[in-house]
Amino acid sequence: MTLLEKSMENMIEVFHSYAEKDGDGKTLSKKDLKKLLEAELPGFLKAQQSTNIVESIMKDLDQNKDDKLDFEEFVPLIAGLSMACEKCYVRSQKKSKK
Amino acid sequence: MTLLEKSMENMIEVFHSYAEKDGDGKTLSKKDLKKLLEAELPGFLKAQQSTNIVESIMKDLDQNKDDKLDFEEFVPLIAGLSMACEKCYVRSQKKSKK
Numbered sequence: 001m002t003l004l005e006k007s008m009e010n011m012i013e014v015f016h017s018y019a020e021k022d023g024d025g026k027t028l029s030k031k032d033l034k035k036l037l038e039a040e041l042p043g044f045l046k047a048q049q050s051t052n053i054v055e056s057i058m059k060d061l062d063q064n065k066d067d068k069l070d071f072e073e074f075v076p077l078i079a080g081l082s083m084a085c086e087k088c089y090v091r092s093q094k095k096s097k098k
Numbered sequence: 099m100t101l102l103e104k105s106m107e108n109m110i111e112v113f114h115s116y117a118e119k120d121g122d123g124k125t126l127s128k129k130d131l132k133k134l135l136e137a138e139l140p141g142f143l144k145a146q147q148s149t150n151i152v153e154s155i156m157k158d159l160d161q162n163k164d165d166k167l168d169f170e171e172f173v174p175l176i177a178g179l180s181m182a183c184e185k186c187y188v189r190s191q192k193k194s195k196k
């Protein structure tokens with residue numbers, strides 16, 4: 001398995017390790033999402049000013065408004081964060097080339 | 099760094115390792131994309147029937163039609179593949195529980 005394939009598999013497995021904690025095992029409840037963010041994306045969570053950040057992320061991602069996130073609803077969070085991180089990566093590469 | 103953070107970093111670094119091969123170092127040319135797909139997503143590429151799959155992927159992803167893919171144009175490919183893989187993951191989990 002290549003690094004890119006392994007990275008995609010990791011995302012799927014991390015999602016499911018939290019989705020299986022309660023409920024139907026295939027979706028994240030708000031509680032699951034909170035636990036995932038706290039444990040897997042602590043830096044992102046700390047950087048957020050808003051106190052009810054989990055609620056607003058849930059609201060943004062929950063396309064079908066069923067108060068649960070399936071994987072397809074979760075992926076845009078990772079995509080968005082990756083895009084933000086990539087901009088930092090490019091800036092840090094520029095600085096290191098100066 | 100958590101597994102999820104590392105996976106996002108891997109995606110960024112894999113993208114940039116191919117983007118830096120030629121041109122402006124921040125985008126994938128069609129040649130770069132072909133090399134990336136062949137080396138990093140061989141299974142996906144082999145599974146495609148179409149012979150000019152790289153052209154059609156490039157066309158689908160290249161939102162601003164500049165014949166190059168920046169990271170934001172590349173991420174939907176990974177998001178789409180992850181969603182497809184997740185469906186296989188769920189099916190395989192169901193089978194293993196029977």
